């Protein structure tokens with residue numbers, strides 16, 4: 001069966017909502033915009049961009065993304081409350097294309113009794129009334145029965161029937177706490193499909209969490225039993241152990257197209273760049289043995305395996321790295337020279353597009369200038385360098401503080417001291433010297449004194465972009481204050497400067513957020 005003749009499975013990506021709400025995965029507005037653009041290019045059908053009633057920042061993010069995205073539907077989540085639905089619509093009203101209001105209400109006994117303090121009748125009435133209210137604003141309304149898997153199946157069918165009658169075009173069956181087993185989940189989906197009144201008028205969706213590591217398996221069992229839409233996230237990020245991983249779902253259907261009679265509309269060659277972007281903006285690395293996008297996913301270590309793939313790749317490879325957008329040469333030699341200081345703009349742009357890195361024309365010029373500077377300093381510019389350059393230039397916020405210069409003095413016999421001069425956006429320069437437990441501590445303390453704030457350094461990680469002693473250092477920091485958290489990233493051929501860049505970028509995100 002060709003891809004075209006297969007049953008179409010719709011992908012609702014919730015990286016920017018369920019993914020972002022997990023601790024340590026927060027993203028700022030420019031980062032969310034970049035992720036949304038990447039999801040649109042990937043071919044995601046519905047981008048769940050946030051939960052507008054949860055914070056003014058979420059409302060602004062959904063509004064901005066809805067105003068930009070044209071090829072995917074943009075969804076906003078809300079509780080079954082008029083004020084939440086109003087906030088969702090405020091964010092979606094000026095959508096460039098198709099907006100979706102996604103309302104949810106729990107249907108399981110434990111949620112209804114202890115959290116909602118509502119009876120089944122009240123839940124059913126509120127669900128239907130909320131869908132009716134949302135339909136005043138928006139034709140496309142989705143209803144989710146939170147904790148559906150631990151709910152009475154016949155009650156869920158009744159609620160689904162009532163909300164379909166009220167106008168819901170999609171009904172979603174979440175395994176909110178990741179409790180289901182695949183065969184059991186598949187059977188439940190078939191039951192709901194067959195016993196929900198009016199089900200033929202709506203799309204049946206599933207939303208699986210990964211608490212027992214079964215989110216993808218459960219989603220696939222649901223597809224095999226009639227689900228039309230799956231909700232998932234890039235790299236499987238999300239509440240607790242995460243959500244079903246988008247790339248695993250997509251590639252399972254694609255690689256086993258001999259087995260499945262269904263497929264998605266995702267361009268699989270954009271999966272790897274999307275995974276890298278999400279890992280970079282959240283500052284959370286993908287585990288090396290993660291299926292599809294982990295660093296080891298295509299690496300053959302054992303001699304017998306290496307021998308096998310040299311004779312015929314199919315001995316140990318069920319898919320090619322190219323099929324997920326990872327050029328084989330990038331995998332085998334990430335720090336080989338791809339471009340040098342004499343490379344022209346064409347070669348530069350061609351390589352970016354081979355790597356699936358699309359850059360807006362206004363940013364391209366800046367990235368090209370920085371590439372030339374780097375090529376002069378470093379001689380070897382590899383694919384990972386290009387990836388970092390694009391990333392650092394596309395997701396930055398307006399800067400309050402810019403680095404002018406710095407110096408540190410350190411050694412085994414002396415304490416460390418650092419001096420730094422920063423320029424404020426209003427033009428003034430500020431310079432400070434500070435002592436510390438090491439050069440990084442000294443310089444970060446000096447920055448804190450200049451900016452007049454003392455955020456907590458919650459995460460500091462430094463690594464080499466390409467490997468080898470000539471590699472650029474890449475630093476990731478997270479700072480926090482009064483329950484809020486901000487990420488920053490920096491790159492430089494000097495590791496102290498890369499740390500300063502990362503710290504300042506987090507400071508700039510903080511200043512922008514607190515403006």
Ligand code: KIV
Nearest residue numbers: 104144146147174176
């Ligand atoms: O896990 C869940 O039940 C959810 C719903 C709000 C869809 O995220």
Ligand code: ZN
Nearest residue numbers: 018176207239
């Ligand atoms: Zn969820």
